[in-house]
Amino acid sequence: MNYFLPTDLADALAEARRSNRTLDATPWLATLQDAAQAYEVQDAVASALGWFEAGAVPRCWKSGGGSRGATLTHAPLPPAGVRTSPAEFGDLMFHTPGIEAEIALRLSKDVTPAQAAKLDHGDAASLVDAMAVSIEIVDSRWHDLAAAPALLRLADSQVHGALAIGEWQPYAAVDWASQRCETKVGDAEAVVREGTHPLADPAWLLPIWLRHVTRHGQTAPAGTVVTTGSWVGVLPCRRGDQVTAEFAGIGAVRLIV
Template sequence: MTSAPTLPSDLLDTLAQQLLQARKDKQWLTSSTLPGLTEADAYAIQQRVSARLWEQQGQRTGAWKSGTGSIDVTPTVAPIWPARVFPTGATLSMADYQLIGAEAEIAYRLGSDLPLRDSDYSEEELRAAIDAAHVVIETIDSRLQDWQSPAPFWGLADNAVNGAFVIGTEVSDWQALNLPAQAVEVWINDELKISKTGSHALGDPWLLMPWTLNHLIRRQQGLRKGDIITTGSWMGSLQVKAGDSVRVNFPGIGEATMQISA
C-alpha cells in the first residue's frame, strides 16, 4: 500500500501545476533543481496532473503503464492521458510533444470489471479477468530536461515520462504465448533498427501484473472492463522525429504502427 505523501498539499499542487505548464508551453524543467520527492509524493503529483488535465473534463483513465527493471524491485505505475491513446496506424503530431521515443511493449486488457474489495485479488482471479493481450507502442515524452536520469521519483511524478499509447494486434489466446522466448523487431522508415529475443526485463511481462492490478484497483477504487495496462519496453527507447514511420513487430503475434507528422 502506498504511504501518505510527505510534502504539504499546497506544494504538491504547485509542483503539479509546474508540470502542467511545462507540458502546455513545451518548456523544460530540471528535476535536480526541484524539491525532493518520495514515491508517495510522486503518485500524489500524478493524481493532481490527471485531475486537471483530463478528469475535470470528464475523461476517465482507462490505460496505464507499469514497469520495473528487476523482479526484486517494486513496479511503478502511471496513468496515460485518454486523448493520447490511439489505434494502430495513427499519426502523431511532433508539435504535441517535446520529444518522442518509441518503445515495443505487450499490454493486457481486462474483459471484466475488478471492483474494489477488502482483500487483494489472487493471480488466478486476475488471469481470469484478462481477455486479451495487445502489441503496443508506448511513446516517451517528458517535461524534464534530465529525463534520462532524473532526481528520485521525478520521472514517476511526470507520468513515468509517458507520451502516448498506440494499440495494435489483439491476441485472445494470450496465455498460450511463450513470451520469455519471444522475438521483437522495431522498424523505422522500413529499416530494421532493433531485433532481439527474450528481451523483456522480467522475461515474462505478466510477472508485473498481479502487483500492478491490485495497486490500481486500490488507487482507482476498482478497474473496469476494457481497461488496459502496458508492461514495459522490450528494447529501451528509440527516439524518432517528424516524418518517421514506426513499426513494432512481435513475430508470430502481430504488430503496431504509427507515423510522426510535423
C-alpha cells in the first residue's frame, strides 16, 4: 500500500530535477487527492530549488486547458529556462521533449486579489499591453509520461521544460478563428494550423489564471507573463533540433533544443 505524502512527492520531484533523472509514477499514483495538493507540491519544489524570492509572485507562468469546459491548469516557470528568441537550451537536460507553439500575454498593470475576483472574460484589453509568439519545450520528470495521471503531471510543473519568447507586440484584437500558425521542428515538414487554439481566444483564460495567481492574497505585478496553450498539440523534437514558430501578423520565435 502506498503511504507516500505530498511532501515526499515534492522531495522526489526536486531531487529528480537536481539529478536530471526521471521517476517511476507507479509508487505515487495514490499520493495526490486533488489539484490543491498538486499546486502545493509545485510550490514546495520551487521553494526547494530556489526558483523565486520568498514571498514574490513568479513573473512567468503557463496556463491552459483542452477546452473552455475543462478545468484550466497553471504552473509558474523557473526563470533559468525562460529565454528570449533566438534561444538555445543546450545547457539544460531534457528527457522526452516536445514542442508547443503558443501566444504569450503580458500584464499591463498590477492585479490585486480583489480585482482578480471580479474579472470576467471581456476584460483582456484592460489587463494586457503586449503579446508575443512563444515556444514551450514540454518535458517531464516522469519516466513514462503516458502512465502518469493528470495530478502527477500538474505537480511536475504541468510537464514544463523551458520557454522561448519572441518580440513583444502591442496587444490588439485578433480574429483568432482565422489566425494562422506555422511550426517547423528540425527537418520535419512544417505543421500549419489555423484557428486551433483550444479556448478559441488565448486571453479567455486571464480571469481564471489571475484568480489562481492571487489565491494566497498576493498581487500579480505588471509585467507578469503567461503562455496560453498550444495551437499544435505537442510536436516531438530531439536534442539539437532547430524549431521555429510563426503566427502571421504577430511574429515568430526560434530556438535550438
